[in-house]
Amino acid sequence: MKVKIVNKSSNSLPEYKTVGAAGLDLCAYLSEPIKINPLERALIPTGLFLEIPKGYEAQIRGRSGLALNHGITLANGVGTIDSDYRGEVKIIIINLGNESFVVNNGDRIAQMVFTKYERADFIEVVEINETARGENGFGHTGI
Ligand SMILES: O=c1ccn([C@H]2C[C@H](O)[C@@H](COP(=O)(O)OP(=O)(O)OP(=O)(O)O)O2)c(=O)[nH]1
Numbered sequence: 001m002k003v004k005i006v007n008k009s010s011n012s013l014p015e016y017k018t019v020g021a022a023g024l025d026l027c028a029y030l031s032e033p034i035k036i037n038p039l040e041r042a043l044i045p046t047g048l049f050l051e052i053p054k055g056y057e058a059q060i061r062g063r064s065g066l067a068l069n070h071g072i073t074l075a076n077g078v079g080t081i082d083s084d085y086r087g088e089v090k091i092i093i094i095n096l097g098n099e100s101f102v103v104n105n106g107d108r109i110a111q112m113v114f115t116k117y118e119r120a121d122f123i124e125v126v127e128i129n130e131t132a133r134g135e136n137g138f139g140h141t142g143i
């Protein structure tokens with residue numbers, strides 16, 4: 001995959017940290033630290049520009065250690081990087097913890113997983129087929 005890297009300070013090429021890692025850690029690319037107070041959000045640049053092959057997307061996901069220890073997670077749940085996006089990959093983090101959190105240049109604040117996806121062709125119909133579940137959902141099978 002082609003990648004343009006502005007962020008030379010903390011990493012050369014994104015790398016998988018272990019042989020079985022699904023995600024590549026994403027590092028903050030900052031000229032100065034950013035302080036995020038409780039319940040505040042911040043858009044963190046990574047310095048990475050990707051040319052993702054058609055049929056693939058990149059998913060931006062949180063890191064469990066940051067979530068558990070500091071309440072740092074993603075404001076958009078899972079970020080979607082489209083294959084035709086040519087802008088900088090950025091991370092929308094939110095501080096759900098009780099204390100301020102400081103992001104420094106080079107900090108690994110999220111991870112990125114590449115996935116294949118399907119696109120739907122829609123055919124409009126009057127009725128969709130019936131199933132045993134029907135319209136039941138949202139916990140109807142119990143906890
Ligand atoms: O966490 C994220 C989410 C998105 N993006 C970039 C890549 C993505 O391809 C583009 C658009 O994202 P999305 O479709 O989620 O946002 P939108 O609000 O629907 O914007 P748009 O109207 O540009 O699609 O923004 C990121 O860099 N980080």
Ligand SMILES: [Mg+2]
Pocket residue numbers: none
């Ligand atoms: Mg969109």
